[in-house]
Amino acid sequence: MDPAREAGRARLADFMQAAGRYAAERNFVRPGHDNVARISPWVQKRLLLESEVVAGVRAQWTFPATEKFIQEVYWRTYWKGWLEQSPAAWVRWTQAVPRLRDTLRGERRKAWEAACAGRAGIAGFDAWALELVGTGYLHNHARMWFASIWVFTLRLPWELGAAFFYEHLLDGDAASNTLSWRWVAGLQTAGKTYVARADNIAHYTEGRFSPETGQLATESFAIAEEPLPKAEAWMEDGLWTASEAGTGVGRTGLWLHPEDLAVELGELSGEKFAAVNAVWPKGIAARAGWGERVTGWTQRALEDGAVRAGAHFHAEVTQGVSDDLAADLVVWARIHNVRRVVAYRPFIGPWLDEGLAIERALAAAGVVVSWRRRAWDTQLFPHARRGYFPFWERVKKSLARPE
16 A cells, blocks of 8 residues: 555545445445445545545435445544543553563463464464464454454454554554554453454455354453553643644744654645655554554655645755654754744654654753644544444534535
8 A cells, every 4th residue: 555645645545436335234344345435444544534535425326325435534533532531541452561571471372472473373363463474454344353352352452452463463563553452352342342253254354264163252251450540621721722822933844753644634734844854763663563554655655745844835845854853853943043943743752752752852942832733623522422323423413414
């Protein structure tokens, strides 16, 4: 897959022709996956915007014909909004992964290593592990089956399964990945687990994979955790707002990062930037746990976004790799006489850690950082406090109204 906006637009255009069949065919896991959109890597990097995906589908199809597909677009937004309001779920996961890797012993460790290598001996599961590592993609239904087998059949820690996905998925998203694994394990919605069935796998793979009777767990089991801290109210946290801090203080620069790579569209498109910084922080892949494929794809996506940003804003673009991005951004700001840096605020996850380090370093150097949010997020995130379907019903009312 080409990590460029135009490649994502082409993939979306191809899918548009068959979007009306999505609801009927989306659960079938077929070679090539032509029955689903496969645009998630571009959406995750915001090479494609959620708003343009929804608008494009609605322009060609009626809402009832494409409701299921549109619903999937909003699932990603829901997960992001939920995690922004419950960041402790992310912190717990990041702390658990290295601890579990260090303490897993004996047969459980062998089972973990075999599962990651596609040697668990379970039809379908092994093929999906190899497909994930080999391509960076896995059909959503296969992801659910895989996670369920990992947790309830192999009895492996869900945290390590989420880490395996996050290492290899090109659309790996801190919120969607972590919270989907929590959902399968019965933590995200209390008492709600997902147990993969052999007959379901056989049906939706059209007989390509048919686990033997007794190979899969038929029941889930409870996984305990301490309750997550209550989320802060939306308006009590200034970081939720689209900040205009520093307006008028002098020359402005743009920090471009891989969680929003279509800055020429939307809220920032009318800004005047003297310079654009799209430098890659050298250690982020190791800190995040990304594999080579994910790292390379993301770096190339950042390069694509930088070219478009430079052309749109007629600004000098700084690229490359930095050992200390925060410190180098201070130097960059001095070189370009930048007194204010604007960026879309990264979401909970590795890029937010980078962003907050950058903010501290720039503030110490007397440079103002203005975090911005897209209207899509500002409008939708506050409603992601309960389950998905109350969230979706609110969205649906606005989408289903007559044109």
